[in-house]
Amino acid sequence: MLVVVGIVAAAAVAGGVLLTGRSERVAQGIADDAVPGGLRILRIDDPVGDAPRTALAGLVDDPDAALRFEIDRDCDTDCLRRIAERTDEARAAAAVVRELGAGPCGPALGGVTGVSWEERGRPVPLDLASRVRIVLTVLADVESDAGADLFPLLDRCAAALVTDRHEVDLRVSVVPASARPAEPVDPGLPAVLRSAEQADALDAEVRHVARVLASTDGIELPADREFGPALTDDLRDTLEPVLDRAVRDHVVAGTGAALERGPSLRSAVYLPGSVDRLRAYLSFTPPDATERTTRIAAVDVGRDGTDPVVARLFDGSRFGAPYEPGLRTPAG
Numbered sequence: 001m002l003v004v005v006g007i008v009a010a011a012a013v014a015g016g017v018l019l020t021g022r023s024e025r026v027a028q029g030i031a032d033d034a035v036p037g038g039l040r041i042l043r044i045d046d047p048v049g050d051a052p053r054t055a056l057a058g059l060v061d062d063p064d065a066a067l068r069f070e071i072d073r074d075c076d077t078d079c080l081r082r083i084a085e086r087t088d089e090a091r092a093a094a095a096v097v098r099e100l101g102a103g104p105c106g107p108a109l110g111g112v113t114g115v116s117w118e119e120r121g122r123p124v125p126l127d128l129a130s131r132v133r134i135v136l137t138v139l140a141d142v143e144s145d146a147g148a149d150l151f152p153l154l155d156r157c158a159a160a161l162v163t164d165r166h167e168v169d170l171r172v173s174v175v176p177a178s179a180r181p182a183e184p185v186d187p188g189l190p191a192v193l194r195s196a197e198q199a200d201a202l203d204a205e206v207r208h209v210a211r212v213l214a215s216t217d218g219i220e221l222p223a224d225r226e227f228g229p230a231l232t233d234d235l236r237d238t239l240e241p242v243l244d245r246a247v248r249d250h251v252v253a254g255t256g257a258a259l260e261r262g263p264s265l266r267s268a269v270y271l272p273g274s275v276d277r278l279r280a281y282l283s284f285t286p287p288d289a290t291e292r293t294t295r296i297a298a299v300d301v302g303r304d305g306t307d308p309v310v311a312r313l314f315d316g317s318r319f320g321a322p323y324e325p326g327l328r329t330p331a332g
Contacts (some may be wrong), residue, residue, distance in 0.1 A: 023071065027055035030075045034083035042066065042189070059087060064191035065094035089117060089126045090192075096134060096161065097192050105157035110137035110175060111199025112192070118169070133169040134161070137199040141177045142208060146273050147227050150174070150210075154223035158214035167215035172223070173199075173230065174208040206230045208275065228269035229278055229303060238305045240265055243280055246308040247297045257287035263297060269327065276303050279327060283316065298324070 023044045031039035039057040045068070047053050052072035059065040067090040069075075069083050093115035100109055113136065117129035140150045158170040182201040187194070209230050213221035229235055247263040262284030271277045282297045296316035301308040 023053065023055075027057070027069075027071045030069065030071060030080070030083070031055070031057055033075070034080040035087050038087060039067075044071070047072075058190050059091060059094075062091050062094050064098060065090040066190040066193055085125045085127075092117075092126055094190070094192050096132065097195055099161055100134070100136065100157070103157060103160045104153055105136070105138060108138045108140055108153065108177075110139045110179070110202050111197070112136045112195040113199045114196070115192075117166075129166060131169055132161070132166045133171065135171045135173075135199075137173045137175060137202050137206065139177045139179055139202075140174055142174060143275055146270065146275050147208070147210075147224065151223040151227070154210060154212050155214070155219050158212040159219060162214050162216060164216065167213065167220075170212040170214070172210040172212070173203075173206040174210065175202050175205040176207065179205045206232070208270075226269055228267070229275075231265070231268060235303070236265065238303075239268075239280060239301065242301060242305040242308050243282055243299050246299055246301075246310055247282055247284060250297070250310040250313075251284070251287065255287055259284050260287055261285035266296075271300060272327070277301070278303060279311065279324075281316075 024041050027041045027044060028039075031041060038060050040060055042056045042058050045054045045056060052070045054068045055071050056066060056068050059067075067083075067086050069086070075083070096115045097112050100106065100112060112134065114134070116123055116133045117126050118124060118131045118133055119129050138150075138154070140153075142150055154170065154172055158168045161168045161170075179202055182198060189197075207230055208227065210223045210227045211221060211225075212219065212223045243265060244263055248259055251257075251259055263282035264284070266281050266283055268278045268280040271279055278301060280299045280301055282299065283294050284297060286293060286295050294316060295313055297313050298311045299308055300311050
């Protein structure tokens with residue numbers, strides 16, 4: 001049985017319908033078996049395609065928390081245990097959302113899309129996790145200072161959430177400060193759902209992204225290291241043809257042969273002190289490859305696609321690009 005916890009996408013909530021018949025009775029029965037007296041059914045969500053129906057439940061002891069579980073299949077002992085575990089995770093996720101609102105990021109917080117628990121990059125139950133991943137949206141103007149004021153704010157935000165049990169992986173989308181979250185469709189929904197709904201409403205305005213890693217040892221990955229553009233469809237349409245030609249021309253000039261595969265745009269970060277010029281990382285298979293060799297081209301280019309310059313080539317993973325320690329000045 002599928003069980004989803006933490007922040008539930010606003011789009012899914014909007015598709016739900018309130019029922020008082022058999023579906024709600026079945027859902028409440030499952031909830032009571034898993035967490036006696038601990039969950040209340042908020043609504044039954046309509047299935048999408050072949051997906052099963054799910055129930056959206058709130059926590060009786062925490063009005064800010066919510067989780068969803070499947071109701072179209074029998075819920076055995078393992079299923080009930082997992083719902084109980086997810087109830088604890090939902091409570092912890094709601095606490096994170098509250099801390100975000102009350103902490104350094106509070107005044108700039110546009111919404112929290114998701115809170116999840118991880119171990120070695122994989123989702124795990126709360127009691128097995130050493131890291132919490134938080135996906136959020138902040139409102140900030142960075143064009144005048146290239147993020148200089150925003151970076152320490154995000155670092156403090158992540159540091160404030162670190163506990164003895166969990167380090168923090170903060171994934172940040174940045175929208176202009178003039179943007180304002182929409183009013184929640186249903187003010188009566190738990191806070192985690194309202195926050196996700198607000199973040200979702202701002203999604204079309206996201207312009208930049210950043211990431212912070214923090215632990216009890218301090219800030220391990222400061223916000224300025226991976227600060228870059230949100231690779232939206234429009235930006236990809238602008239950059240990809242220019243970058244494709246730049247990499248192909250560079251490889252042909254150096255080898256006299258065309259690429260076997262690629263290039264494919266994987267990621268990008270801003271060059272220091274700028275939000276107009278960035279370094280894009282593209283993966284490709286070189287023409288002289290004897291095996292499945294992947295190389296990375298680092299190309300400096302304007303956000304508007306002007307003046308592309310291949311800065312360097314190096315070996316890398318086909319799934320991304322390694323961090324270049326000398327590219328951006330570490331914060332602090």
